[in-house]
Amino acid sequence: MVRQKAELDIYLGKFLNNRYLIKDLIGKGGMGRVYLAEDAAKGGMPIAVKILSLSLANQQMSQRFAREIFIGAQLGRKSKHIVRVLSYGVTEEKVPFYIMEYLQGKNLKQILKIKPLTISKFLTICNQICLGLQCAHQGISLKGEIYPIVHRDIKPENIFISEDNKHRESIKILDFGIAKFLTERSGMTLTDSFIGSLPYCSPEHMEGRKLLDVRSDIYSLGVLMFEMLTGKHPFQTKSNSFGTWYQAHRFQTPPTVEEISPQVKIPQELQKLLMSCLAKEVSDRPQNISQILDILEKVQIQIKNDIVTTSNSIQLASPVQLVPVTSLSEKECLQKNWPKNKPIAPIGFPYLLPTSQGTIPTFWAMLPKQEIAKFLDKTYGTEFITKMNLYPMLLWVTVLYDAQLSLTRWLSYFLDLKDNKGEKIARSLSEIGYYHLLFFPLENPNRCSHVMTLNLTAIQRQQLTDWLDMSQESNNFILPKQAKSILKAEYEKLKLDIIRKLVVHQTSEKVSLKDWMNKLLGIFFKLLSHH
Template identity: 40%
Template sequence: MNQSSSASPDSKGLLANRYQLIKLIGTGGMGKVFLANDVLLGGTPVAIKFLAQTVLNPKLQKDFAREAMVSAALSQKSIHIVKAYDYGVSEQGYPFYVMEYLSGKSLKEFIPMNLPMFMNLTRQVCLGLQCAHQGMNIEGKIYPLVHRDIKPANILVMPDPILGYLAKILDFGIAKFVNAVSTISTNKGFHGTLPYCSPEQLEGEELDSRSDIYSLGVMMFEMLTGKKPWEPETDHFGAWYKAHHFEPPRAIAAVKPELQLPKELNELIMACLAKAPRDRPQSSTQLLQVLENINRTYYLNWPANKSSMKVGSNIPAESVNGNNPHIAAKSDLPVAVEQICWKAIWPPNKPIQEIVFPRLLDIEKNPVASLWLMLPKAEIQKRSHSIRYNQFLFIKLPHPMLLWLTVLYNKQLGPKWLPCYLDMQEPQNQKMVYSLASNERYPLILFTLEAPNSCTSVMSSYINETQRQTLKTWLEQSKTLPPSSQAHLSKNLLKQQYKQMQSQIQEHLASMPAAVG
């Protein structure tokens, strides 16, 4: 980390002797953001934020270094906080910090939004807040972080192959430092964004996590209605002071009557907006528990949200997917399909070991794609009540290849990864994908590792409508491509993508309610 004033452009125009500023990409109340290349990492793009206030006082520079260090350490703990890599103070006294460069949109561009998207993004923001509020252990001391400026403009939303949308919180830990600088330079104890400030923040008091929860309540209200909970006469400090301290928030039903909210969700948002910190949810963990209960009760079977933002990938091909983890104990398959599954016999040309492979079931004129896997009998019994998750990734060039991924997740055993790679120029695999695109569910047939290696369980995994439509598109594209002999290259690219996303999938599944049945 670069903590001194040596972090300034040299004769070659490099900041901290490594960052080449390219262009201004954003401005805000805290400062300016530039796109830059990290020349020490081969020109890797990064985002560099220069704070608006100059800091020439050595003590304040030290304070900034501490805040930035804690923020950087925190950002490595949660995928829902924008990663900070480096920091410094320029020769002119402007503090800066270096962040990952991400292509996304501000949350405010999605407001108002539907309930599935609201539940998805709110949960992710709460996970980021939970990580920060629990604190970072730096040299044996716990440093809890309060953001102090939670608002839609500080939430970055981008397409994600696992979550549909990925939410990341910007500027963690920096607001406290900016507040300290503002207090010294203006003799005022307040810095923030007026519509989202808690009453205690407006008083300049010492803040804890409940202040962020208040700001989150304002943001949740706005995410659903497109409006703030209050309509003061002006945007001046006095009008917002009066609103936050003395005026009750408007009812969501009064602002948007057509919105049918569960009673528990309405009560949660109103509780976050309580004037006194003691009357709000006391932690982001408590918020997450309530959200999970609401999700389990009302929204568990809602499809993944794709809206208008196209999902992309880092591989040089199309890679679009949908996901809908399915929780159930029964297979929910058509009777004819389930009967054939139970009669299945382990193929003699397959080894007796823990493996998975795809296979078409011969059912009249419509073959059904299925997954066959062999596991120890005890594990099959434990995984009989699992979260089933699936995802499909496709690469068109240099060779059309599909990754068909199924995950059985058990909170005690963890994930069972079941990846299958399908060469999309093989007619048999095209039939497989056609079946997946044509049916809401595919069967998982489980055989025991112990003799007589018989089928002892049949499960199913749900494929949502978005996924099925995407599979049809990929199938048609595959049929139009010229012959290729580079299947191994495409498979290796998909394997890299698969390895990179495993940790996100596991975190996502671990946060879901346990399977029922």
């Protein structure tokens, strides 16, 4: 966290709970102040302390504070993109505080003060914010029940871009649960008790609705995304009063990105996403973060395959190579024999295959010859199913789908991230970004007959990296055998959704290819006319 100029206050130089030595003020806002401190119990390890702007008046407030901190701590363990809460306490003056991991870097507000983000940077940061929010919205377990967690205060100051000692950036969302805790103070009117940042609040939040759901965060995210792309807020107000901002959020029509910043050109799909996130009615917004992640992924693919035109000439942009050329390694796969220690049966297993292009993750599947022929050049997809909060294990699923024949083949395998083999395969998938699927016919199993190359999305690769990081620090609440049973049950529930996603993806791919070909033909005929 970035240092601010130190101010004289009662906490500098003091120990909290005889353990945390307050060294410097590094941030402040409406909810409290953040200090750099040292943890004496851990050899002076640097940590961040947030001291809130109120005192705990009674036992009920103390219990609520403890509950929200417990929730924040669970979320930080579940997602790499949520700041880790380590502990909490109360000062001698009954002022609550909590201890967080110390982050080095800048918050998004400081970055946007300089200039808006490029589309590429926007997509990278936005994906990570969405992954953190998705984790919270999916909920945590309390007394056997799953409770979705709504942040209630998504804004640039609460998005932190941290940097590790290898200069790798990671997005962290701050202050989960604190807005809700501060809002729950008793005996106050709506405007007195309102906690949130007016420029980023959803209309229903400002109306004081107690049962806010994830779509309130999605509205705030829409405001944030607009600002990330343009450097400006989508709504203009004459004052900073509660009433003025309410009028803007409830009644002002948001402008397009181009109306605010003509120099910023974004795909139509992204513009539609921004407008839907900023919809006044919750039912008109994306209903969950997964829908936003799907659209962002499509935008990323579209940008990489766009046709570039210039004022002097018309030329086709070189398509971005998402993965290395695989033909050489595919040819090597066709030389592989079915392992002698594996049964001749319709089974599948992963294998890290050494090739002339390096070690590549592969999945070997034995199927009937006729079935293999039916799936060649058909729709396929990859899914990873996990419950990292219970045990660091992935169910890696490859789906082969023939819409015309209504035929589906599910190939799955458990990757235990606590096991050296499982960890290596998952890491290879995240780093390489694709894998080869080797087919061996059941009737003639000795030699590989066909090879397919399946690409992972940018989101999947990021998720694999996050899960691998989390697995190093995870606590095993259940046994591996129990984890497999839970993931199997989740897998069965998700099958229909996975097929639906494949059908939608197949349809959109055909439309995109048609558009691309039409553009290409248009360029071709223009070139002919010039000659």
